[in-house]
Amino acid sequence: MKVGYVSYEVAPFAKVGGLADVAGALPKYLEKIGEDVYVIMPFHSIIEKKFDTSKFTLEKEEMYPNSHSYNKPFSLYSYFLPNSNVKIYFIKNSDIFGKDVYEKEDERLALQSSYFSDGVLSVVKEFEKDTEVLNINDWQTAIISVYLKINYFEDSILGKISTVLTIHNLGYQGIFPPEMLEIIGLPTYLYNVDALEFYGNINYLKGGILFADIINTVSKTYSEEIQTAEYGYKLDGVLRIRSDKLYGIINGIDYEKYNPLNEKNIFSKINDYSGKIKNKLSLQKLLKLPQKEDVPIISLISRLVDQKGLDLVKEVSNYLLLYDVQLVILGTGQEGYENYFKKLQEKYPNKVSANIMFDEDLAFKIYAGSDMFLMPSKYEPCGLGQMYAMRYGTVPIVRYTGGLSDTVREYYNPNSGTGFGFYEYEPCKMLMAVSKALYQYKIKKDNWIKLFENIMKQDFSYENTAKQYKELYKMASSNKNRW
Numbered sequence: 174m175k176v177g178y179v180s181y182e183v184a185p186f187a188k189v190g191g192l193a194d195v196a197g198a199l200p201k202y203l204e205k206i207g208e209d210v211y212v213i214m215p216f217h218s219i220i221e222k223k224f225d226t227s228k229f230t231l232e233k234e235e236m237y238p239n240s241h242s243y244n245k246p247f248s249l250y251s252y253f254l255p256n257s258n259v260k261i262y263f264i265k266n267s268d269i270f271g272k273d274v275y276e277k278e279d280e281r282l283a284l285q286s287s288y289f290s291d292g293v294l295s296v297v298k299e300f301e302k303d304t305e306v307l308n309i310n311d312w313q314t315a316i317i318s319v320y321l322k323i324n325y326f327e328d329s330i331l332g333k334i335s336t337v338l339t340i341h342n343l344g345y346q347g348i349f350p351p352e353m354l355e356i357i358g359l360p361t362y363l364y365n366v367d368a369l370e371f372y373g374n375i376n377y378l379k380g381g382i383l384f385a386d387i388i389n390t391v392s393k394t395y396s397e398e399i400q401t402a403e404y405g406y407k408l409d410g411v412l413r414i415r416s417d418k419l420y421g422i423i424n425g426i427d428y429e430k431y432n433p434l435n436e437k438n439i440f441s442k443i444n445d446y447s448g449k450i451k452n453k454l455s456l457q458k459l460l461k462l463p464q465k466e467d468v469p470i471i472s473l474i475s476r477l478v479d480q481k482g483l484d485l486v487k488e489v490s491n492y493l494l495l496y497d498v499q500l501v502i503l504g505t506g507q508e509g510y511e512n513y514f515k516k517l518q519e520k521y522p523n524k525v526s527a528n529i530m531f532d533e534d535l536a537f538k539i540y541a542g543s544d545m546f547l548m549p550s551k552y553e554p555c556g557l558g559q560m561y562a563m564r565y566g567t568v569p570i571v572r573y574t575g576g577l578s579d580t581v582r583e584y585y586n587p588n589s590g591t592g593f594g595f596y597e598y599e600p601c602k603m604l605m606a607v608s609k610a611l612y613q614y615k616i617k618k619d620n621w622i623k624l625f626e627n628i629m630k631q632d633f634s635y636e637n638t639a640k641q642y643k644e645l646y647k648m649a650s651s652n653k654n655r656w
């Protein structure tokens with residue numbers, strides 16, 4: 174079956190968060206199990222800074238979106254996802270796609286994402302005619318399902334395509350003024366409660382949820398949580414309407430790219446606990462923290478946003494730092510958190526390393542060199558950090574929500590469990606989870622090493638995830654919804 178995977182960010186070309194990791198890996202693994210898959214993303218200008226784009230093939234100099242009122246042309250380039258034969262198309266219009274993957278201004282975002290979405294369909298119609306399913310991702314491309322059902326349902330090529338909408342994060346929905354409908358080339362009658370209207374605005378993700386043939390999210394638990402008022406971000410009712418078509422498939426991580434036996438991403442290979450210690454000492458040296466083998470490093474790598482439970486960390490950090498620990502932060506995001514962690518480092522220069530930057534190389538050195546990885550999220554659709562951490566033998570400490578519930582099992586004894594966690598979103602509950610880990614680390618070292626060995630045996634590879642997506646695509650193509 175021919176499947177197009179459409180994403181606003183794809184690693185390694187442009188990455189802001191976890192969506193890029195999935196978009197850069199899943200298609201590769203789909204190809205391995207026999208799917209005929211290609212990827213489409215915008216040609217963000219940062220790509221030119223990171224890659225030698227002269228290797229890209231110019232497929233067509235001038236193409237146009239068909240519905241959108243911004244009908245300036247784009248050029249189409251192509252290349253391949255690294256280590257695969259998966260073709261990736263880049264839609265280039267330098268006036269539309271600016272220097273950041275996500276620009277701050279709402280109006281720009283509304284325009285960029287819809288221009289891209291409509292442009293994707295022009296590409297499919299001309300270059301990938303036999304596409305059966307488009308896997309669209311998050312609000313930026315959700316609107317593709319609306320274009321297909323409303324504007325192109327009679328088209329001999331596009332009219333046959335089914336959509337799978339994957340929700341990576343319900344917290345971001347693409348909410349814009351109703352006037353956008355005309356600008357993006359959709360009929361104004363869609364401004365009604367059974368379509369895109371959302372509390373006086375329009376909502377791209379709501380459109381995707383109602384118009385896609387199949388919807389899925391990135392863990393089973395999150396697929397259930399988002400149907401409740403607590404996690405539904407006001408779309409729980411709409412999701413409940415579509416609950417018969419709503420699935421949860423846990424993400425994987427790229428085991429080929431992230432391999433503890435390969436020294437490419439990390440300081441030294443980790444095949445036993447001594448390898449872990451080597452990485453830890455090198456990390457301490459790199460970050461100018463005291464090189465102490467027995468002081469546990471607790472790390473946190475994240476977008477610094479409310480979703481990630483950072484208010485809990487703020488609340489208890491002074492208390493936590495009474496312990497003999499080192500805290501390593503890597504992230505960018507809300508200014509309040511960035512400043513907070515910078516100040517924390519100033520206050521505890523020997524205990525805290527706050528790296529307020531986006532640095533993938535450093536990220537994997539931290540995953541490999543830490544003892545514990547903290548992820549106390551308020552909500553977490555899947556979460557990749559905890560899986561990367563375990564891949565490198567770092568014990569996760571998580572709030573049991575969404576995908577964190579589905580990937581971390583509470584430690585009870587050396588033969589069971591893969592981490593430590595808590596349920597209620599309370600600072601002291603998080604602190605207790607950290608204490609449980611510190612107790613094992615400090616007092617029960619044999620147990621800790623056994624735990625290290627257990628988590629390194631966990632399997633979060635993409636093979637199984639890819640098989641489940643294959644089933645979803647089959648289901649989508651045989652369950653096409655008429656609007």
Ligand SMILES: Nc1ncnc2c1ncn2[C@@H]1O[C@H](COP(=O)(O)OP(=O)(O)O[C@H]2O[C@H](CO)[C@@H](O)[C@H](O)[C@H]2O)[C@@H](O)[C@H]1O
Nearest residue numbers: 190191192341475476504530531532536554555556557558
């Ligand atoms: N400063 C920094 N420097 C370098 N690397 C950094 C970084 N900050 C974050 N990262 C990296 O970005 C990725 C974050 O992925 P997550 O899945 O943990 O969260 P995110 O909320 O972005 O993704 C959303 O989509 C994914 C994919 O479906 C879901 O797993 C998740 O729950 C959902 O919120 C990881 O690869 C991490 O290493």
